[in-house]
Amino acid sequence: MTTTTPRRSGGLGRVLIAVYGLLALAATGRSVYQILSEFDHAPLAYSLSALAGVVYIVATIALLAPGDTWYRVAWVTISFELVGVLVVGLLSVLDPILFTEKAVWSFFGRGYAFVPLVLPILGMLWLYRHRPRPATADAPTVVPAGTV
Amino acid sequence: MIEWFTLVQVAVACAAGLLCVVLGLAGRTPADITNGATALVEVLLIGQLVVAIVAPLTGNTPTGSSLEFWVYLVTALLLPALAIFWGLVERNRWSTVILGVACFAVAVMVFRMHQIWFVQLA
Numbered sequence: 001m002t003t004t005t006p007r008r009s010g011g012l013g014r015v016l017i018a019v020y021g022l023l024a025l026a027a028t029g030r031s032v033y034q035i036l037s038e039f040d041h042a043p044l045a046y047s048l049s050a051l052a053g054v055v056y057i058v059a060t061i062a063l064l065a066p067g068d069t070w071y072r073v074a075w076v077t078i079s080f081e082l083v084g085v086l087v088v089g090l091l092s093v094l095d096p097i098l099f100t101e102k103a104v105w106s107f108f109g110r111g112y113a114f115v116p117l118v119l120p121i122l123g124m125l126w127l128y129r130h131r132p133r134p135a136t137a138d139a140p141t142v143v144p145a146g147t148v
Numbered sequence: 149m150i151e152w153f154t155l156v157q158v159a160v161a162c163a164a165g166l167l168c169v170v171l172g173l174a175g176r177t178p179a180d181i182t183n184g185a186t187a188l189v190e191v192l193l194i195g196q197l198v199v200a201i202v203a204p205l206t207g208n209t210p211t212g213s214s215l216e217f218w219v220y221l222v223t224a225l226l227l228p229a230l231a232i233f234w235g236l237v238e239r240n241r242w243s244t245v246i247l248g249v250a251c252f253a254v255a256v257m258v259f260r261m262h263q264i265w266f267v268q269l270a
Contacts, residue, residue: 011240011242012242014238014242014243014246015242015245015246015249018231018234018246018249018250019249022227022249022253025223029219029223033215033216033219037213037215037216113256
């Protein structure tokens with residue numbers, strides 16, 4: 001059965017994508033700098049930050065790109081981020097030595113104003129509201145940009 | 149880096165961010181006032197660029213990493229320009245909100261630049 005996937009990049013989704021893009025830039029840029037200049041301080045935290053940054057980049061692209069495959073990629077990457085921020089956030093509270101404050105996911109993203117914690121949840125709500133529907137449905141549910 | 153100029157810049161960027169987000173959520177498309185506010189943030193960043201080039205020549209050097217400082221400054225310079233460009237291409241209210249998001253991001257980045265220049269913990 002074919003399905004139609006509503007456009008995810010319209011309306012409020014634009015803002016979500018812009019914020020994802022910013023976080024991708026911030027996490028990737030900062031962790032690359034940290035790995036180059038002070039990797040020995042916190043190798044695990046900085047490596048995870050770099051991984052998080054790359055996943056944010058993929059998530060940003062997946063939210064922008066149309067189609068069912070990218071929809072699944074968006075779910076996978078955004079779920080990965082939520083699990084990452086929850087697990088690393090918890091570990092950093094239990095063992096503050098292990099994770100530095102300056103990493104993306106440490107202390108539930110406190111160094112990034114908790115954006116890494118809130119964003120995956122908003123992303124999942126957005127994806128759920130724009131889930132694929134059977135193509136046989138009588139009217140497409142594509143919402144024109146600017147009306148949401 | 150000049151401390152009062154930097155703090156004024158953070159305040160202006162926050163005010164511009166708030167203005168754009170509020171007007172955007174109120175349904176306005178990018179207009180002279182919101183584009184102008186974002187452009188003002190960009191002009192102040194260019195001022196900061198000049199200060200960052202001149203200040204070390206007068207003995208005012210960053211206490212932290214100047215590489216990290218410059219990565220922030222160059223990235224911050226790109227954001228308002230990209231957001232204004234986005235708003236010119238796509239004319240709806242969300243582009244106005246994105247102008248505000250860019251301004252807030254600049255405020256955070258300038259604050260980080262301030263920390264790198266003046267404050268070293270640990």
